[in-house]
Amino acid sequence: MHQDSTITDNTVTITDSLCVWQDVSLISFHCPEIARNARPGNFVNIKISPQNQPLLRRPFSIHNVEGETVEIMAKSVGCGTRLLCETPVGSALQVLGPLGNSFSIDTPRFDSALLVSGGIGTAPMLFLEKELVAAGKKVHHIIGGKTGQDILSMGLSSCHIATEDGTEGYKGTVIDLLHEKFDSFTGAGRLKFFSCGPNPMLHALAAFCNKKNLPCEASLESIMGCGIGICYGCSLELKNSFDNDRSTILLCQEGPVVDADRLLF
Ligand SMILES: Cc1cc2nc3c(=O)[nH]c(=O)nc-3n(C[C@H](O)[C@H](O)[C@H](O)COP(=O)(O)OP(=O)(O)OC[C@H]3O[C@@H](n4cnc5c(N)ncnc54)[C@H](O)[C@@H]3O)c2cc1C
Ligand code: FES
Known part of the structure; x- marks a missing residue:
């Protein structure tokens, strides 16, 4: 990041x-x-x-x-x-x-980006798509919601939609859709996931990527008082990336983007 x-x-x-x-x-x-x-x-x-x-x-x-x-x-x-x-x-x-911080659009080296989002978590994905395309990456979106009314795909290209009640796109969660479609994404070179959305979705995606040994970054939310590291309102415990221990970060400083591998279940 x-x-x-x-x-x-x-x-x-x-x-x-x-x-x-x-x-x-x-x-x-x-x-x-x-x-x-x-x-x-x-x-x-x-x-x-x-x-x-x-x-x-x-x-x-x-x-x-x-x-x-x-x-x-x-x-x-x-x-x-x-x-x-x-x-x-x-x-x-x-x-x-x-x-x-911001999503890493260069590291680790990858050719194709899967942007997985849910609800208002789709908000950062247009800007991310534009920068990824400018960097020569292929981009696909997987967007989920409870119903079709939660899908905010305006302006995005190559969208695969999943709704839990089936009112739009695939009936199921984004993770169900990923399981179903995964092979169709793997032909386009090395993959990297970028995600933003509700915590259960991020945790399930982190587990999926961990199993497949694929890099995944997640943008997280917390209540934020100041946004600049003063109030400590946004502290969050994560796994360390360098050992088996845990540490507490201020999400407004060291986030909102973290390696999904660091999320605690
Ligand atoms: C890094 C970051 C990026 C965000 N990006 C967006 C965005 O692009 N678009 C968008 O609409 N929202 C975004 N949010 C969430 C947004 O900041 C909150 O919804 C907003 O602060 C709520 O303010 P309020 O006065 O309307 O709600 P309040 O009246 O303060 O609270 C109403 C309800 O919302 C809940 N709530 C308050 N803050 C949050 C929060 N941060 N996350 C989840 N629930 C919350 C409260 O617990 C309460 O139940 C983001 C949050 C973070 C931390
Ligand atoms: S929001 Fe105040 S320290 Fe992060």
């Missing part, structure tokens, strides 16, 4: 806000400082309102970068995200970023 360092706190103006599906909005803002330094997997920490509510910033993956414009995909789950999705174009936000 790459650790990136040029972080700026910016007052930005919302240039576009589009409700793409029920409780999910794509929100764009002009911010050359973040656009220039962002890498796939990075996130931004947003002060949604100048008022006291919500007091703390909220973290969002960088969904896309177009020129000097940064885009996030926000799902309304509580007071902060609801307010953000309802904030009109032209409003100001305070945005700190880019934060955290």
